[in-house]
Amino acid sequence: MQPTRANAAGRGPRPPGPPPMGPGGPAGRRGGPDLTKGPIGRTLVTFALPVLGSNILQSFNGTANAFWVSHQLGEAALTATSNANQILFLMLGAVFGVSMAANIMIGQAIGAADRALAKKVVGSCTAFFLVLSLGVGVAGFLLTPHILDAMRTPIDARADAIAYLRVIFAAMPFMYFFSFVMMAMRGTGDSRTPFYFSLMAVAMDVVLNPLLIMGIGPFPRLGIAGSAASTLISQTITLVGMAVYLYRSRSILVLRPSEFHLLIPDLAIIRNLVLKGLPMGFQMIVISLAAVTMMSLVNQFGVHTSAAYGAAAQLWTYVQMPAMAMGAAVSSMAAQNVGAGRMDRVEKVALIGAGYAFLMTSVPVLAIYLADPYVLRVFLPATSPSLPIAVHINSYVLWGFIFFGMAFIFSGVVRATGAVWPPLLAMIISLWGVRIPLANFLLPTMGADAVWLSFPLGSLTTLVLAGAYYRWGGWRKARMLDTRPSADAPDTGLGQPMMDESEAITDAEERALGPQPAKA
Secondary structure, eight states: OOOOEEOTTSOOEEOOOSOOOOSSOTTSSSOOOOTTSSOHHHHHHHHHHHHHHHHHHHHHHHHHHHHHHHHHHOHHHHHHHHHHHHHHHHHHHHHHHHHHHHHHHHHHHHHTTOHHHHHHHHHHHHHHHHHHHHHHHHHHHHHHHHHHHHTTOOHHHHHHHHHHHHHHHHHHHHHHHHHHHHHHHHHTTOOHHHHHHHHHHHHHHHHHHHHHHHTOTTSOOOTHHHHHHHHHHHHHHHHHHHHHHHHHTTOTTSOOGGGGGGGSOOHHHHHHHHHHHHHHHHHHHHHHHHHHHHHHHHHTTOHHHHHHHHHHHHHHHHHHHHHHHHHHHHHHHHHHHHHTTOHHHHHHHHHHHHHHHHHHHHHHHHHHHHHTTTGGGGTSOTTOTHHHHHHHHHHHHGGGHHHHHHHHHHHHHHHHHTOOHHHHHHHHIIIIIIIHHHHHHHHHHHTTHHHHHHHHHHHHHHHHHHHHHHHHSSGGGOOSSOOOOOSSOOOOOSSSOOOOGGGSOOHHHHHHHOOOOOOO
């Protein structure tokens, strides 16, 4: 018989019932791995690989998009998508913070064995994202021409950029919610399910892209708008499929009818979501605004340089992917260990993660250096005047991403405790205090090379600041939520314990906790 257990809030024992089910594992009936124990290096790699797979898929999607746009519609169209994508990254950066805050809160709650708190976070965050995504989509659609004008988008690319970006803004609510659900699943320790749905979304997008751009078969010929429309369609269908899957698998991330009251936002959770999420979101916004500013500097040198920059930037996404995947693994592992009170383990996670980030970023950097200019021909025709410019850009910029990858690890660990302002300040200093001023200062004498040189110097500054705060800062005492690690397995924490399987703790937690006496 299942031993009687008291919940973490002391609300009474959980009665015997069906075998416990997990919060959101591959079938929704198994939890993700227990990130608070076991070998750190192997666990990080195991968790990071599906995240890396998702990142590769997303970047491959962008690569396919750039291929069809550049080869079918020309360099002006590629410049249009490069300008519009900077705005897209800015908008996704705005939602990254609250997505990451939700990820961390769910991870800390699960690490502390407080499933009821995890459910509350899910409900409040769901309501928040519904309102936020709809507001951003409508506002962006209406303001698209003004946004592109502020970026000084080249006139011969402006019309295409407007058509492309307006469809992207129509897709924004689905993209925002997709991002939230993906991050939330990783917060439970499950990185495999998000990968499978990323595969589904990218497969549809890649197939629909040429069909809608060129009007093949029964599909309308939409030109550059077809590329954005494929994203809208694929994201919408995948999000619906993901919701159905999570509901049928009884995931902790889906609210049952008896839990719909949790959609009424909990003010304490929303406050944490905003106060902790906004600085993380601002960090991504700072990065994206800096990218938009750099794009405006690049645009001054004409459409060929802008196209070269856009093509090179496609490769940079691949370079950053391993470190970002490792950063996601580090953040999820650190959050659960913070919730469990394992700060000694958090320190090891940071150092091992930084070492992996160094190795995993250096390999693609070296590979691209050896393969230039051939890899760039995926985005630019061999006879394009932009091709040698793109090779020249890479010679300046690529190696700086090694610094950025390591900094991403240290910042991710710090943020996992709830110390969200120092990484933001470090990013502001490195981008707006070093990169952009340096580019503007050297522009009259160095020309476009001033822009390229400013990239690695800004990344080096980020690493120095992030590493210094990790070593000497006060992040070890910060917390995202008020959780108390406990060896008690909770029930729902919402009145009478529920017998439903979806309300039980994960199998991994059951094994780790072992039989415990009930509290009085």
